[in-house]
Amino acid sequence: MQESQHGVELIRVSREYTRGGEGVKVFDDVDLSVKPGAFCAMMGPSGSGKSTLLNLVGGLDRPDSGDVIVGDTLLSELGESDLAEWRSENVGFVFQGFNLVPVLTAYENVELPLLLTGLSKAERKEHALHALELVGMGDRAKHRPGQLSGGQEQRVAIARAIASDPGVILADEPTGDLDFESACQVLDLLGRLHTELGKTILMVTHDPRAAERAERVIHLDKGRINESPAAPDDGFREVKPKEGEGA
Ligand SMILES: Nc1ncnc2c1ncn2[C@@H]1O[C@H](COP(=O)(O)OP(=O)(O)OP(=O)(O)O)[C@@H](O)[C@H]1O
Ligand SMILES: [Mg+2]
Numbered sequence: 536m537q538e539s540q541h542g543v544e545l546i547r548v549s550r551e552y553t554r555g556g557e558g559v560k561v562f563d564d565v566d567l568s569v570k571p572g573a574f575c576a577m578m579g580p581s582g583s584g585k586s587t588l589l590n591l592v593g594g595l596d597r598p599d600s601g602d603v604i605v606g607d608t609l610l611s612e613l614g615e616s617d618l619a620e621w622r623s624e625n626v627g628f629v630f631q632g633f634n635l636v637p638v639l640t641a642y643e644n645v646e647l648p649l650l651l652t653g654l655s656k657a658e659r660k661e662h663a664l665h666a667l668e669l670v671g672m673g674d675r676a677k678h679r680p681g682q683l684s685g686g687q688e689q690r691v692a693i694a695r696a697i698a699s700d701p702g703v704i705l706a707d708e709p710t711g712d713l714d715f716e717s718a719c720q721v722l723d724l725l726g727r728l729h730t731e732l733g734k735t736i737l738m739v740t741h742d743p744r745a746a747e748r749a750e751r752v753i754h755l756d757k758g759r760i761n762e763s764p765a766a767p768d769d770g771f772r773e774v775k776p777k778e779g780e781g782a
Pocket of ligand 2: 585587694
């Protein structure tokens with residue numbers, strides 16, 4: 536796999552949802568800058584916008600105003616089909632509930648997102664098997680999700696997320712449904728994707744022990760993104776408005 540590092544920038548991003556005629560402001564003019572190859576944990580109360588932030592970075596949702604830049608790509612410049620194509624090549628998602636397709640084998644689950652890319656069948660096979668090997672599930676390629684433990688399912692889901700060799704991994708409470716030992720294995724794996732493959736990882740977690748694995752923990756609350764105090768060279772830097780632009 537290639538090292539394909541992507542930084543992430545949110546510049547004055549606002550996002551509001553309307554529910555029952557009332558506006559719910561999730562983000563109000565927030566800035567965030569994540570260096571290429573950083574491993575960041577995101578914490579915050581339920582409803583603070585953690586999943587919304589991942590969706591904005593992964594191009595599953597769009598801000599009302601402001602810019603989201605991932606690698607060299609300003610997402611707002613992409614139309615829906617270009618955005619879907621960009622996503623399939625650049626972003627891997629990992630979810631709390633694994634989200635594997637139950638009737639497909641581990642191999643077929645990992646190959647699935649590659650069908651959206653221009654890869655040939657032989658290339659898809661090579662990528663999918665390589666990803667399964669990387670997560671230590673090469674010997675389970677023919678198993679269906681129901682024949683795997685939760686930890687093994689999540690490792691297959693991580694293989695699916697990295698199969699297209701994306702620069703960014705977005706993980707939404709990836710250890711939330713796992714026992715302690717399986718959670719540790721998944722966190723070890725995410726750590727290796729960061730240190731060995733240089734993936735940029737944004738991981739939402741409620742578990743302070745999981746957050747400790749990251750280089751940096753950011754906190755979301757009440758429409759704001761707060762960085763932890765004491766920030767060494769940790770994958771984050773402030774985004775300053777460009778000269779000539781008002782705040
Ligand atoms: N598609 C949507 N339509 C309307 N409201 C939404 C939508 N998506 C999110 N919200 C609202 O935006 C706020 C942030 O939601 P989000 O799912 O990002 O929170 P979260 O921090 O991930 O919470 P949790 O820890 O419970 O997963 C919540 O008030 C939620 O109800
Ligand atoms: Mg959430």
